[in-house]
Amino acid sequence: MQENVIQQAKQWTTLLLLLLLGSAFAAVVDTYVSLLGLTMIYVIVVVIASYTLSRNKSVLCAFLAVACLNYFFVPPRFTFQVEGKEHLIALGALLIVALIINGLVARLKNESTTAKRNELRARQLQSFAIDLSNADAIDQAQQMTKEAFKSAFSYATHLRFLAQPSGSESLPQIIQDGLEACIKEQKIIGSGTGRWNELEHWFIPIGEQEIFGAVCVSDVDANDNAGREHAAALCSLSAQGLRRLHLSQTVNNAQKEIERQQLQTMFLSAISHDLRTPLAAVIGAASALQTQGNKLTAQEQARLLNSIVDEANYLGTITENTLQLVRLKQAHPNLRTDWESMEEILGSVLQRIKRRHPHDRIRYQIASNLPLIQVDAVLIAQLLSNLIDNALKYSEDKVTLSVDLAQEALLRISVKDLGPGIPAEERESIFEAYTHSRQHDQSSQRGAGLGLAVCRAIARAHHGDLVVKPRQTGGSNFVLTLPLTTSPTNQLISDSREETK
Numbered sequence: 225m226q227e228n229v230i231q232q233a234k235q236w237t238t239l240l241l242l243l244l245l246g247s248a249f250a251a252v253v254d255t256y257v258s259l260l261g262l263t264m265i266y267v268i269v270v271v272i273a274s275y276t277l278s279r280n281k282s283v284l285c286a287f288l289a290v291a292c293l294n295y296f297f298v299p300p301r302f303t304f305q306v307e308g309k310e311h312l313i314a315l316g317a318l319l320i321v322a323l324i325i326n327g328l329v330a331r332l333k334n335e336s337t338t339a340k341r342n343e344l345r346a347r348q349l350q351s352f353a354i355d356l357s358n359a360d361a362i363d364q365a366q367q368m369t370k371e372a373f374k375s376a377f378s379y380a381t382h383l384r385f386l387a388q389p390s391g392s393e394s395l396p397q398i399i400q401d402g403l404e405a406c407i408k409e410q411k412i413i414g415s416g417t418g419r420w421n422e423l424e425h426w427f428i429p430i431g432e433q434e435i436f437g438a439v440c441v442s443d444v445d446a447n448d449n450a451g452r453e454h455a456a457a458l459c460s461l462s463a464q465g466l467r468r469l470h471l472s473q474t475v476n477n478a479q480k481e482i483e484r485q486q487l488q489t490m491f492l493s494a495i496s497h498d499l500r501t502p503l504a505a506v507i508g509a510a511s512a513l514q515t516q517g518n519k520l521t522a523q524e525q526a527r528l529l530n531s532i533v534d535e536a537n538y539l540g541t542i543t544e545n546t547l548q549l550v551r552l553k554q555a556h557p558n559l560r561t562d563w564e565s566m567e568e569i570l571g572s573v574l575q576r577i578k579r580r581h582p583h584d585r586i587r588y589q590i591a592s593n594l595p596l597i598q599v600d601a602v603l604i605a606q607l608l609s610n611l612i613d614n615a616l617k618y619s620e621d622k623v624t625l626s627v628d629l630a631q632e633a634l635l636r637i638s639v640k641d642l643g644p645g646i647p648a649e650e651r652e653s654i655f656e657a658y659t660h661s662r663q664h665d666q667s668s669q670r671g672a673g674l675g676l677a678v679c680r681a682i683a684r685a686h687h688g689d690l691v692v693k694p695r696q697t698g699g700s701n702f703v704l705t706l707p708l709t710t711s712p713t714n715q716l717i718s719d720s721r722e723e724t725k
Contacts, residue, residue, distance in 0.1 A: 235281050242269050242276075242285065247292050254297065259311070262297050263318050266290070270322040274329035282329070286322030290315050338450070345454045348376060349461065356465030365469055369430070369439075369462040376454060377441055385430070385437035399440050402427040406438040412456065416446035428455050431463035436470075502535040502542075509535075545678045548606065552681035559600040559685060566594050566627060566635065569601055573608045574625075581616055588625040597635055598709055599686055607682045607690075610675040611639040611702050619643035619699060635706045642699040651692050655680040679704075 246269035250262045266289040273285035291304070294315055299307050306312045352372045359365040366385050373381040382395055384403045395403075402420065406413055406427035413419040414426040426441040441455055509528040517525065551557055567590060574586065615623040619641035630636035646654060657677040676690075679702075683690040688706040695701050 235277055238276055239273065239281055239285055239288075242273050243288055243292055245269075246289070247296060250293075250297060259297065259314060263293060263314055266293050266318060267321060267325075271325055271329070274326045279326070279330050282326050283323070286319060286326055289322060290319045293318060342450070345376065345457075348372065349454075349457055352458065353461050353465075356461060356468075359465060359469065362466060362469045362473070365462065365465045368465075369458070372458055372462075373439060373441070373455070376458060377451070379444065380442040382440040382442070383437060384440075386435065395440075398423070399425065399442070403438045403440055407435055410435055412452070415444055416449070416452065421446070426452055426455060428452075428459045430459045430466070432460075434463070434467060436463055436466045502538045505535045506532050506539070544606070545610075545675060548603070548678050548682070552678070552685050557685050559603065561598050561600050561686075563596045564599055564601045564604075566590075566597055566637075569599075569605050570608065570625070570627065573605050573612070577609065577612055577616075580613075585616060585622050586612065586625060587622055589627070590625075591628040594627065594629070594635070595708055597706060599706065600682075603682045603685070604706075607679045607704065608637070608639075610679050611704070614675060615639050615641035615643070615700075615702070621699075629708075630705060633708050635708055637704040637706075639702045639704075640695060640699065642695075642697065645694060645698060646692055646700050648694075654692070655690070 246265055250265045253265075254262065270282070270286050270289050274282045277285060294304055294306065295302060298311050298315065306315065352368070355368050356365055359368060366383075370381075370383050373383065382399055382403070384407070386407070402413065402423065402425060405420075406429050409419075410429050410432070411419065412426065412428050414423050415421060417426070420427075424443055426439075426444050428439045428441070429435050430437045430439060439455065439459055441451075444451065509531045512520070513525060513528050520528070570588070570590065574588070577586070578584075612623060612625065621642040624638075624640040626638045626640070628636055655676050680690045683704055683706070686706055688704065690702065690704050693701045693703060
């Protein structure tokens, strides 16, 4: 209210100053020009008023300009009487010209205002479309829609999305009924639309065939067709963005269901074949010992007991790998990470492997001053055990284990063997569950095809990766890379090195 009063005061002040300055200048040049020249001075006053004042005040200025010219300069002066027809025609012409100029300028102002408003609306639509294309969630797109309507219209706006409960926002009953009717009819209703014309609101559906909600724009002008079209355009863009996000969500849900089915199939496959076969061997050996133990020699009994132990260990390995793979294939696997020393993890792994493989076939090259790394020590130990076991299984020569820093932010662990190698076309497929390479098919070694799949799953759960590369001397090089982050201890070590330098 106060701003409106100040604006009105400025308008009246400008009007009076224009008339005062025009009349003063006309009085100065009165003795040098004719009445026609004085008339032109007031024409200029009217033109300036048309551009600077509102429509009503500029029209008032035109009448006051004619009155000032008549009172101060048309004989008889200082009266509103007019002598001679030519003077009356001059005053009438001034009034007509002033009103025409005023009308032209007012139309130009309206067109200019409309053009600016259309430009702003076009930019808003473009910006809104870009923002919606970058939205990652339905809630985010809905919030963008609300902000877009608040920015586009000075009047109150209310939005109702079908994904949200109808009572989430307290609204007047007429607005709630209008939103419900708009969603049901799937058409624009309200002022100037031919439906519910008595209302001073627009109700616009978000979507056409697939409705995502509705918008209410309050206290609108029934003749503001451009505003209604802009609101409809915003709703159309919002519907496109929401449709994209709904489809993306549907695809993601379907993908998760496919992965769940694959995990279930994988687990059932392990139970039906890879677990049943060693279990049958265990049962057979145990049954033979139970029923015919007194008829078997000590050597035969020892062989059956060794078979039971071997098959039970194989069962444990398959079960552990299968459960780990199922857990790591989840969207957010639960890792028990902590700051660990890679030297300690490698030491425990090598000790366990030496108990299973007493022959000294492992060479290792571990860089000094390795930083701490934030990992799940149990999973990383399982990964390294699987890699080294595979290398020892398929290679009769020595296996080389090396650990160094590939970059400042990457720890690299390599397990190199001199086995038959892996063909180029199989270097990705061997990391899939229940996939065997040719070297497995040609060897007498038994495996379920889970070890490498679990290894890569563990690596990627730690935001790292596991790949296999060929060696020039023959064999394979399995390379594990893990990201490094700065721990408090690493930072102290780095600081001490800098001080030493």
